[in-house]
Structure formats: C-alpha cells, structure tokens
Amino acid sequence: xxxxxxxxxxxxxxxIPLITSIAVILIAAAVLILVxxxxxxxxxxxxxxxxxxxxxxxxxxxxLGVVMLIRGFADAxxxxxxxxxxxxxxxxxxxxxxxxxxxxxGTIMIxxxxxxxxxxxxNFLVPLQLGVRDVAFPTFNSVGFWLTASGALLVNVSLFxxxxxxxxxxxxxxxxxxxxxxGVGVDYYLWAVQISGIGTLxxxxxxxxxxxxxxxxxxxxxxxxxxxxxxxxxxxxxxxxFPILTATLAMLTLDRYVGWHYFTNTAGGNPMMFVNxxxxxxxxxxYILVLPAFGIFSEVFSTFSGKPLFGYRSMVAATxxxxxxxxxxxxxxxxxxxxxxxxxxxxxxxxxxxAVGTGVKIYNWIFxxxxxxxxxxxxxxxSMGFIFTxxxxxxxxxxxxxxxxxxxxxxxxFLVAHFHNVIIGGVVFGVFAGMEFWFPKAFGFRLxxxxxxxxxWLAFLGFWVTFTPLYVLGLDGMTRRLQHIDVPExxxxxxxxxxxxxxxxxxxxxxxxxxxVSIREREKLRDITGDPWDGRSLExxxxxxxxxxxxxxxPNVEGEEAYWGIKLRAVESQQLSPEPDYEPxxxxxxxxxxxxxxxxATVFGFAxxxxxxWLAIVALVAAFIGFVVFAWRxxxxxxxxxxxxxxxxxxxxxAREAMLARMSEQGVLP
Amino acid sequence: xxxxENPKSASARIWRSTAFGLLSFGLSSCSLAVLNxxxxxxxxxxxxxINATVIMLAIVVPTILLAFWMAWRYRASNPxxxxxxxxxxxxxxxxxxxxxxxxxxxxxxxxIWIGSHRLxxxxxxxxxxxxxxxxxxxxxxxxxxxxxxxxxxxxxxxVIPTGTPVHFSITSASVFNAFFVPRLGSMIYAMPGMISxxxxxxxxxxxxxxxxxxxxxxxxxxMQFEVKSVPDAEFETWMKSAQATxxxxxxxxxxxxxxQSERVQPxxxxxxxxxxxxxxxxxxxxPGPGPEAESRQHAGRETSTxxxx
Numbered sequence: 001x002x003x004x005x006x007x008x009x010x011x012x013x014x015x016i017p018l019i020t021s022i023a024v025i026l027i028a029a030a031v032l033i034l035v036x037x038x039x040x041x042x043x044x045x046x047x048x049x050x051x052x053x054x055x056x057x058x059x060x061x062x063x064l065g066v067v068m069l070i071r072g073f074a075d076a077x078x079x080x081x082x083x084x085x086x087x088x089x090x091x092x093x094x095x096x097x098x099x100x101x102x103x104x105x106g107t108i109m110i111x112x113x114x115x116x117x118x119x120x121x122x123n124f125l126v127p128l129q130l131g132v133r134d135v136a137f138p139t140f141n142s143v144g145f146w147l148t149a150s151g152a153l154l155v156n157v158s159l160f161x162x163x164x165x166x167x168x169x170x171x172x173x174x175x176x177x178x179x180x181x182x183g184v185g186v187d188y189y190l191w192a193v194q195i196s197g198i199g200t201l202x203x204x205x206x207x208x209x210x211x212x213x214x215x216x217x218x219x220x221x222x223x224x225x226x227x228x229x230x231x232x233x234x235x236x237x238x239x240x241x242f243p244i245l246t247a248t249l250a251m252l253t254l255d256r257y258v259g260w261h262y263f264t265n266t267a268g269g270n271p272m273m274f275v276n277x278x279x280x281x282x283x284x285x286x287y288i289l290v291l292p293a294f295g296i297f298s299e300v301f302s303t304f305s306g307k308p309l310f311g312y313r314s315m316v317a318a319t320x321x322x323x324x325x326x327x328x329x330x331x332x333x334x335x336x337x338x339x340x341x342x343x344x345x346x347x348x349x350x351x352x353x354x355a356v357g358t359g360v361k362i363y364n365w366i367f368x369x370x371x372x373x374x375x376x377x378x379x380x381x382x383s384m385g386f387i388f389t390x391x392x393x394x395x396x397x398x399x400x401x402x403x404x405x406x407x408x409x410x411x412x413x414f415l416v417a418h419f420h421n422v423i424i425g426g427v428v429f430g431v432f433a434g435m436e437f438w439f440p441k442a443f444g445f446r447l448x449x450x451x452x453x454x455x456x457w458l459a460f461l462g463f464w465v466t467f468t469p470l471y472v473l474g475l476d477g478m479t480r481r482l483q484h485i486d487v488p489e490x491x492x493x494x495x496x497x498x499x500x501x502x503x504x505x506x507x508x509x510x511x512x513x514x515x516x517v518s519i520r521e522r523e524k525l526r527d528i529t530g531d532p533w534d535g536r537s538l539e540x541x542x543x544x545x546x547x548x549x550x551x552x553x554x555p556n557v558e559g560e561e562a563y564w565g566i567k568l569r570a571v572e573s574q575q576l577s578p579e580p581d582y583e584p585x586x587x588x589x590x591x592x593x594x595x596x597x598x599x600x601a602t603v604f605g606f607a608x609x610x611x612x613x614w615l616a617i618v619a620l621v622a623a624f625i626g627f628v629v630f631a632w633r634x635x636x637x638x639x640x641x642x643x644x645x646x647x648x649x650x651x652x653x654x655a656r657e658a659m660l661a662r663m664s665e666q667g668v669l670p
Numbered sequence: 671x672x673x674x675e676n677p678k679s680a681s682a683r684i685w686r687s688t689a690f691g692l693l694s695f696g697l698s699s700c701s702l703a704v705l706n707x708x709x710x711x712x713x714x715x716x717x718x719x720i721n722a723t724v725i726m727l728a729i730v731v732p733t734i735l736l737a738f739w740m741a742w743r744y745r746a747s748n749p750x751x752x753x754x755x756x757x758x759x760x761x762x763x764x765x766x767x768x769x770x771x772x773x774x775x776x777x778x779x780x781x782i783w784i785g786s787h788r789l790x791x792x793x794x795x796x797x798x799x800x801x802x803x804x805x806x807x808x809x810x811x812x813x814x815x816x817x818x819x820x821x822x823x824x825x826x827x828x829v830i831p832t833g834t835p836v837h838f839s840i841t842s843a844s845v846f847n848a849f850f851v852p853r854l855g856s857m858i859y860a861m862p863g864m865i866s867x868x869x870x871x872x873x874x875x876x877x878x879x880x881x882x883x884x885x886x887x888x889x890x891x892x893m894q895f896e897v898k899s900v901p902d903a904e905f906e907t908w909m910k911s912a913q914a915t916x917x918x919x920x921x922x923x924x925x926x927x928x929x930q931s932e933r934v935q936p937x938x939x940x941x942x943x944x945x946x947x948x949x950x951x952x953x954x955x956x957p958g959p960g961p962e963a964e965s966r967q968h969a970g971r972e973t974s975t976x977x978x979x
Contacts, residue, residue: 095888168885174862175845175887180960265862265957271846272861305744308758311767336848336883337859338866341790348782352775359771366737367763371754373746387737395726398775402782404789405719407856408704408712411848411883477703477852479883483891487879 003611004184009162016097021160050590052138053548054123057145059442061120062435064149068112069428071156073508075105077501080466084498086484087491098483099166100185104155106169107189110285111196112152114423117431118292119148119203122231124442126207128539128546129225131216131555131562134588136209139630142594144202150598151196154605158188162609165189168481170278171252173263173271178256184609190253191605197242197249204238207231216538218557222316225537225561226309229316230295233323234288240327241284248277257608272337279330287326289423291319293430294361297383300433301365303533304380305372308561311364318357318364325354335403336410344403351401355394362387377533378452382433385460389425393418396471414474417467424463432459432511439518440527444544448521451514458507466500469493529659530652536564543652549587549640552649553580570660576653582646586637593630597623703852708874708899710795712855718785722778729774791856792867794837801835801869804828805947808840808847808860808882810930810958811889816919816947822912823919823946825927827896827936831905832875838868841951843928844958848883851897857883862957872899889932896936918942921955928958 011017035041048056078101082091093101123145127135135141158164165185167176176186211232215224251262252274261269302309309315331339331347365387374380396418399405409415432455440446473493478485485494518525530543538555539546541563559565570576600623607616705720707713744751787793794801805816806828815828830836840849842860849868850857853876858866860882872878878897882890900908917923919939924946949955 095891099885099888166888172846174957175885180845180887182961265844266953272864306746306753307755310758310760311764312758314764314768334859336857337861338791338868340792341787344790345783345786348786349775349779352778352782356768356771356775359774360767362733362737363763363767363770366733366740367760367767368758369740369744371752371757372744373751373753374741374744375746376741384737384741388734391730391734395723395730398726398778399719399722402718402722402778402785404715404785404856405722407789407791407858408715408719408852410857411885472702475702475704477850477879477881479850479881481885481890485891486894 001612003607003613005161005610005612009184009610010160011163014097016093017159024156024159046590049595050142050592052134052142052588052590052594054127054135054138054141055442055546055548055550057141058120058122058124061116061123061145061148064145064152065113065115065117065120065431068108068116068152069114070508072105072109072113073504075101075108077505079105080494080498080501083482083485084491084494087488087494088486089484091484093483095483096163096166099481100164102481103165103167103169103171103185103189104158107165107193108152108155109423110169110289111193112148112155114289114427114431115196115200116148116152118234118289118427119145119200121296121431121434121438122207122235122292123203124438125539126210126228126231127214128441128542128550129228129537130211130214130219131538131551131557132210132214133550133554133585135206136214137206138588139591139593140202141206142591143597144199144206144594146594146598147199147202147601148196149199150602150605151192151194151199153602154188154192154195154609157606158185158192162188170282172278173252173255173269173274174265176252176256177264179265186252186256187609190249190256191608194246194249194253195601195605197245200238201242201246204235204242207235208239211235216551216555216557218555219562222313223557223560223562225295226298226312226315226319227292227295227537229319230291230298233319234291237284237288237291237323237326241281241288244277245281245285248274248281251277275334275337276330279333280327283330283333284326286419286423287322290426290430291322293427293434294319296430296434296437297365297386298361299537300379300383300437301368303437303535304375304377304383305369306375306534307368307372308536308564309364310367310370311360312560314360315364318360322354322357325350325357329354332401332406334410335406348401348403352398355398358390358394362391377436378447378449378456379433379437379533381453381456382429382436385456386425386429386433389421389429389460389463393421393425397422409474411479412474413470413478413480416480417470417474420463420467420470424467429459432456437533438539440525440532441530441539441542441544441546444527445518445522445525446527446532448514448518448525451510451517455507455510455514458503458510462500462503462505462507464500465503466497469497469500529655531563531567531659536561538562541566543648543655547648549585549645552582552585552645552652570656571663574660574664576656576660579650579653582642582649584642585640585645587640589636589638591630591633593626596626600626703879704855707853707855708876708878709854709871710873711789711870712853714785714789715855718781718789722781725777725781726774729770789856791858791869793869795835795869795871797835797871799834801837802830804830804836804838806838806840806849806860807947807950808842808844808849808886808893809927810844810887810960811882811893811932812927812934813849813880813882813893813895814843814924814927815895816941817909818941818944818947820909820913821941821944822909822915823939823941824912825937825939826894826934827898828880829898829900829905829908830872831902832872832899834902835869835871838870839947840866840868841947842957843950843955844960845886846884847886847893849880850883851878851880853878854897859884863951863953865951872897875899875901887930889930892933912938913940915940919946921946924955928955930958930961 082093085091162184171186254260255262261267263269263271263274329351332351335344527544531540600619604616604619705716707716803819807814812826816823840860842862847860848857854870858868876899880895880897882893915938917939920942
C-alpha cells in the first residue's frame with residue numbers, strides 16, 4: 001500500500017536532520033496559521049497563487065530563489081565547519097549525512113536557488129522592457145513556476161522523509177546506480193530535478209516566444225535592452241540544453257527502476273556516457289545563469305553612469321557568441337578521463353575562447369563609465385565587486401581549461417574556489433545588484449541604502465576570506481568532498497575559510513535587516529515617480545509598482561534606450577506627450593491550473609520515489625485532467641474598461657508632470 | 671598514516687602549524703604540493719599552470735586597475751571629469767577590446783595545444799631505463815597495485831624506483847575514482863571496464879601522498895595510498911622480500927578485497943593469478959557488490975558505520 005515508505009523513513013535516531021525537520025515544520029506551521037488567522041488566504045489565492053501576471057510570477061520565482069539560497073547556505077555553513085573541525089577527527093557529521101549535505105548544497109544552489117532567481121528576473125523584466133502587457137503564454141508561465149516550486153518542495157521533503165542523494169550534485173553512475181546507492185536519495189534527486197526541469201523548459205519556451213514575437217511597435221531586435229538579449233540567449237540555451245538533462249535523467253531512472261543498462265557497470269552499460277550527456281546540459285546551464293546576470297550589470301553600468309552602454313552591438317555579438325560556443329565546451333569537466341591529446345586540445349581551446357566574449361563585455365562595461373557621471377549607489381557597488389571578482393574567476397577558469405593544468409587541479413578545492421568565484425561573483429552579485437535596482441519597481445519603495453552597502457561589503461569581504469584559502473588548499477593537493485581531513489598542515493586555511501563563512505553570515509543578516517528596515521521606512525523610501533534611478537529602458541516609464549496591464553497605451557519606440565528618448569523629448573518640449581485616447585484592454589484571467597498541476601506532480605514524484613504505484617497513477621491522471629479541463633475553458637480573458645485604464649494612467653501622468661517640472665528646474669538633463 | 675596517531679599530538683601539531691601557516695602566508699606557495707613536484711610530469715604541468723597564470727596576470731591586473739580608475743575618475747562628484755552623455759561607440763576602442771582577449775587566448779591556445787600533446791598521460795616518458803609496469807585497480811575504498819612482471823601485488827601503497835619511469839594501467843572494480851599523486855603530477859580517472867594509461871616518474875626518493883580525486887562513496891575520504899620512491903638498490907631489496915611473502919593474491923582473496931571496507935592497512939601479496947587484472951577489466955570477475963544486501967531494508971534510508979564513528 002505504501003511502497004517502501006515506513007516509519008523508519010523518519011530520521012528519529014539522527015539528531016541533526018530531526019531537529020532541522022522539526023524547526024522547518026514549526027516555521028511552516030506558524031506561517032500557515034498566521035495566514036489563516038489574518039484571513040489572508042483569499043488575497044493570496046486571488047492575487048498571487050492563481051495569478052498569471054508575469055510580474056507576480058517573477059516575484060514569486062525570486063522569493064523561492066531567496067528561500068532556497070538560505071537553505072543552501074545553511075548546508076554551506078555545515079560543510080565548512082565540518083571540514084574545520086574534522087582535522088584528524090571525525091567531526092560532527094558522519095559520511096552518510098555529510099555526503100547528502102554537499103549533494104543538496106550543489107543541487108539546491110544551482111537548480112532551486114540561482115535558477116528561480118534568474119528566471120524570476122527574466123519574467124519580471126522582459127515584458128516591461130519590451131513594452132508589452134504579458135508573456136506569450138501567461139497560464140503556461142504559472143504552470144512553469146509552480147512545477148519549479150514542486151521540485152524544490154520534494155528536495156526539502158527528503159530532509160525529513162528518507163534521505164537525499166549522497167552522490168554529488170551530478171549523480172555520476174555507477175555510484176548512483178541501485179547496486180551502489182540503493183536508497184531513495186537518488187530517486188528524490190531524479191524526480192525533483194525532472195519536475196522542476198519541465199518547469200524551467202516551459203519558462204524558457206515562454207520567454208523565447210515573447211522576445212521573438214511580442215515586442216512593442218518600433219522595438220526592433222537591435223533596439224532591445226541588453227538584458228532582453230541576454231534573456232533570449234539564456235532561454236535559447238534552456239530550450240537546447242534542458243531536454244538533454246531530461247533524457248539523461250530518464251535513462252538513469254530506467255536503470256534504477258526497471259533494471260536497464262544505460263550506465264551500469266556491467267551488461268554493456270557505459271557510465272562515461274552519462275558524464276558526457278550530463279555535462280552537455282551542465283555547461284550550458286552555467287551560461288543560462290550567468291548571461292542574464294551580465295544583462296543586469298549592463299543595465300546597472302549604463303544607468304548609474306548616466307550614459308548609453310558602450311559598444312551595444314559588440315555586447316549583443318559577444319552574448320550570442322557565448323551562447324553558441326557554450327554548447328561546445330562540455331568536455332573540459334573531465335579532461336582527466338584520458339580522451340587523448342587531440343580531443344583535450346579542441347575542448348581546451350573552445351573553453352578558453354569563451355573568455356574572449358566575456359573579456360569584451362568587461363571592457364565594454366569599463367568604457368561605459370568613461371565620460372560618465374558614476375553614482376555609487378548599492379547596485380553599482382555590487383557591479384564593481386563583480387568586475388573584480390569575476391575577472392579573477394575568469395583567470396582561474398582559463399587555467400582549468402588548460403588540460404595539463406587541469407590534471408593537477410581537477411576536482412580539487414581550487415576548482416571549488418573557481419566556480420564559486422564565477423557563480424557567486426557573477427550570478428549572485430548580479431542578482432543582488434538587480435534586486436536593489438528593481439526592488440522599487442516591483443514594490444513601490446527603495447531598499448535602505450546604508451544597510452545595502454553594509455551587506456555588500458560583508459558579502460564581498462566574506463567571499464574572499466572564504467574562498468582564497470580554498471585556492472591554496474587546492475594547490476596543495478586537497479580534493480573536494482572530504483568528510484574528514486588527515487593533513488594537519490591544512491588546518492589554518494580551513495579555519496580562515498570557516499571564519500569567512502562567519503562574515504558571510506553577517507552579510508546575510510545585514511540583508512535581512514535591510515529588508516525589515518526598508519519595509520518599516522517605506523513611506524520615506526517611497527518611489528512616487530516610477531523612475532527612481534533616472535532609468536533608460538521602458539520599465540521605468542511605468543509607475544512603481546506597475547499596473548497589472550503594464551502600459552495603458554502600447555509604447556512606440558523610436559530608438560535605442562526607449563524610455564530615455566521619451567524622457568528627453570518630454571524635457572525638451574517641457575511637456576508630456578498629449579493624452580492618448582484610452583481603449584479597453586483584454587487581459588488573461590487568473591487560473592489555478594498551475595498550482596493544481598504542480599500539486600499532483602509533487603504527489604506523483606513522491607509516489608514514484610517511494611514505489612507507491614497506485615498513487616503515482618492516480619496523481620498522473622489527476623494532473624492530466626487538469627490540463628484537459630483547462631484546455632476546454634470558455635472564458636480566458638477579461639476586459640479592463642477604458643475608464644479604468646484612463647484612471648490609472650492619469651495618476652501616472654500627474655506624477656510624471658511633477659517630475660518633469662522638478663527636472664527642468666534643477667536642469668538635471670544635459 | 672596520520673589518522674593513527676594519538677589525538678593529543680595531532681591537536682598540538684594543528685596549533686603549531688596554524689601559527690606557522692599564518693606566519694608564512696606569503697612564502698607558503700613554494701611548498702604547495704602541486705607547485706613543488708618531484709618528477710618531470712608534475713614539473714611540466716606546474717610550469718604550464720604558472721606560465722599561464724603569469725601571462726593572464728599581465729592582462730588582468732591592468733584591466734582591474736583600469737576599471738577602478740575609470741569608476742573613480744568619472745565619479746559623479748568629480749567636477750573636473752568631462753561628461754559625455756552620448757558617447758557610446760569608438761571603432762578604435764572596439765578593435766582594441768576585441769584584440770586583447772583574442773590575442774591572449776591565441777597565446778593560451780598555443781600553450782593548450784603544445785601542453786596537451788606533450789603532457790598527454792598516455793604518452794610514454796623518454797628514458798634510458800625501461801618503465802616499471804604497475805596495474806592499478808580502485809576498489810571500495812582502497813587501491814590495489816599489481817606488478818605483473820614481478821608477480822606481486824600491494825594494497826594502499828606503491829613502491830617505485832627513483833629516476834625510473836612508471837607505467838600505470840588503471841581501472842576500477844567498482845565506481846569511478848581518480849588516481850592522483852599530487853607531487854608526481856597528472857591525475858587520471860579509474861573507470862570500470864576501461865584502462866587508463868598514466869606515465870609518471872619520481873626523481874627524488876620520498877614518501878608521497880596518493881589520493882582518489884573523484885568522490886566514490888562513504889569511504890572516499892580515507893581512500894588514500896602511499897607512494898614510496900626509493901633508490902634502485904632498495905627497490906630490488908623490497909621486491910625480493912615482497913616476492914618471498916606467503917600471502918597469495920588469488921580470486922578468493924581478491925573477492926574479499928572487493929567487499930566495501932575502509933582504512934585498510936597497507937599489505938603485500940604474492941600474485942597467484944597473473945590474469946587477475948585482465949579478468950577485472952573484462953569483468954569476468956564481477957565488479958564490487960556495493961553495500962551489503964541487508965542494509966537495503968531501511969525504508970530508503972541507507973545506514974552505514976562508515977567514517978570514523
């Protein structure tokens with residue numbers, strides 16, 4: 001009846017997971033009770049859970065990403081402290097627990113932390129920047145988000161029912177086959193990643209379609225903000241690479257569930273094929289993450305320098321160059337398999353060629369500041385921190401792309417330091433820069449700058465104190481994923497690294513305080529104009545937060561930097577463009593199909609993990625029925641009356657007129 | 671191994687090395703294992719690592735300085751910096767910013783081409799002496815070394831003559847591992863059903879640390895071996911005494927080694943089955959069975975007594 005599931009699946013004998021589970025359950029229960037007591041459910045259901053508004057979905061993506069980032073960071077704290085105390089000692093985490101932690105850390109940080117954040121930014125920004133009212137498939141978008149949330153939920157359920165994988169974040173066979181890892185850990189990994197992977201693919205298709213088919217009038221490809229170009233490149237990679245992931249994990253699933261032999265040790269299986277296939281997804285994946293971050297930095301550098309981006313076309317070319325070449329470099333993750341000199345040469349050179357595209361981008365950001373008026377607001381601090389950190393990460397990345405150097409540093413702490421150098425320095429710094437930058441757009445008030453600066457400096461310092469020692473340890477021959485260490489000479493470096501994590505903890509606290517203080521002082525930090533940073537692209541033409549239909553009248557773009565052009569004209573003529581004739585707008589209706597499908601996908605995944613076959617069939621059928629009912633819906637849009645549109649837009653116009661008057665008084669514009 | 675010493679002296683050593691480690695922060699790079707090789711392969715790898723770093727630093731350091739100078743020079747509060755609000759293109763600067771990374775990468779590309787061919791792990795080392803043949807099998811969680819020409823085998827330690835090339839043929843009888851002796855250079859995967867070739871040489875008589883550099887399960891952290899590089903005469907003596915041992919390595923003994931075990935003490939065997947390595951590679955002896963069957967009944971939660979508890 002319940003498959004493999006039994007009471008022994010609950011970790012009653014292991015205090016660390018047990019206490020964590022109880023704490024998580026208590027917090028979740030407290031939140032649910034609070035929502036119920038305050039009667040927030042109808043509001044949440046109507047405005048968020050069933051919302052098909054791309055901005056709401058984007059915000060929910062970011063929220064999910066932030067929560068998972070904290071979960072993954074908790075894992076990181078345990079790993080660094082375990083290695084600091086387990087020098088000639090067992091430490092406090094036995095291997096079967098420690099191995100789950102580093103596996104969960106990698107899986108969560110990449111797939112459930114960074115991915116939702118990046119997808120969230122694309123969701124929120126792309127339609128606003130392109131001057132349209134929603135993404136191409138709004139309800140599909142909601143399904144994509146909720147499937148990602150479903151995967152994240154399954155990963156976290158493994159904390160208190162059963163266990164998570166103990167194989168590393170990419171479950172290399174034959175270790176991940178049933179003969180070497182019989183438990184449910186790898187099955188949790190497989191179903192969580194499969195379900196969220198489908199969600200990601202959905203969002204990828206959605207954004208690609210939106211960018212290719214739904215730009216406003218005059219928004220030609222070469223007038224799109226660079227963020228949209230990076231979103232396009234990133235989502236093209238999603239569409240190209242995620243099916244590889246799905247197929248590869250499906251093959252491993254067949255090995256594990258029905259005893260096939262794709263990757264097994266014996267009977268003709270080829271484990272190395274898994275390694276090839278998973279990296280054919282895995283390498284593009286890091287560019288899926290970092291390209292949108294590059295887009296965010298491009299917007300930040302240009303806005304806070306008060307200038308257009310230097311070498312826009314170069315930037316676009318470099319983005320698409322990286323997009324294509326990133327599909328041709330996967331083998332650099334295993335030069336040490338002994339493929340031979342010719343193969344290693346090809347992939348070594350193709351990997352370092354990516355640095356050309358990245359190098360051009362860095363010079364273009366630097367020259368964007370040339371002749372500018374650089375304002376060191378918080379997003380700009382993150383961006384300068386990024387330049388420094390990412391250049392060093394790029395340097396060590398090229399070193400790892402040189403096969404003979406990789407023969408010394410592969411799988412070492414040097415590698416660990418490298419990829420944190422580029423992923424934290426690139427993606428995480430980018431996401432934090434973006435949060436500071438677009439927070440007022442999303443919520444109508446700015447974040448507190450003082451706490452933001454404190455958070456930046458703590459994160460920047462903490463990062464370097466944590467990861468510099470790992471470079472040294474890697475060069476001293478320390479490999480990664482060690483549960484205990486028997487080289488006492490490494491102790492000082494491991495202590496310094498653990499201290500660095502302590503600084504990072506302070507950084508996280510500063511960020512939480514920043515959020516709390518900002519909410520408290522929201523009236524003081526209110527953004528009335530909708531354009532708090534003197535922005536240049538169309539999202540700043542809307543009020544903060546934008547109405548659900550984004551634009552009362554579809555914009556007409558007449559050049560690069562669409563909103564900058566509109567703003568200049570308004571200042572020159574000392575007035576806004578004449579009030580348009582407002583027309584009624586059709587907007588998509590909310591739909592519960594996303595959360596419905598995701599609920600049954602979660603049940604299906606859980607049933608498959610525990611071999612509860614009847615429940616798996618029931619859940620699959622129920623999820624399918626959801627689609628069928630949705631497909632037969634009669635009403636899929638509702639009309640916003642012209643009066644309502646006019647009312648909202650007149651509010652925006654009066655705020656703009658006040659801003660215009662202030663600007664011409666101060667003579668802010670050139 | 672250090673894990674066997676009493677904990678008191680270990681913690682004393684930790685404190686001492688903490689003090690020294692922090693003092694010698696700047697000097698310590700000279701003593702880092704992979705930058706301090708004892709053989710030609712490691713020296714070649716390390717030279718490339720260092721050369722490439724220096725080449726790139728020549729570009730990277732000025733770039734970082736330029737970035738910070740630019741941000742500071744054009745700060746909004748600097749009235750002396752001119753404001754060029756429309757300046758966003760310069761063909762000459764574009765040409766330079768594309769050329770700098772392209773030229774650097776062409777240079778690095780040459781390094782990759784030459785280095786990959788010259789330091790291909792499969793490539794024999796040039797030497798007047800014939801190489802010592804060693805077959806390596808990674809097991810859960812220990813290393814088996816077979817000297818096919820000498821008719822002996824060892825576990826978790828490998829003795830090699832100083833100044834003579836060693837030809838390692840590497841496979842796995844369980845999951846993936848990577849065979850790595852940091853101070854000898856070049857690591858390579860140990861993969862089931864396949865043989866990786868690795869040619870190494872030690873030019874100094876020394877005891878070196880060997881590890882697995884690819885995560886392989888619960889016993890991974892202790893999956894280490896010792897490399898003893900000894901002078902020729904000592905090697906001959908050791909070989910004679912090893913050949914005289916009465917512990918035979920036949921299929922039964924090997925069958926026991928296939929079972930999962932951790933922190934196995936170094937041992938020496940007489941090779942009773944000269945075809946053992948081929949049988950392992952061709953899997954006529956099935957690979958290691960993984961965790962014991964009874965532990966599969968824990969409702970999906972694997973338990974082991976692994977580690978040091």
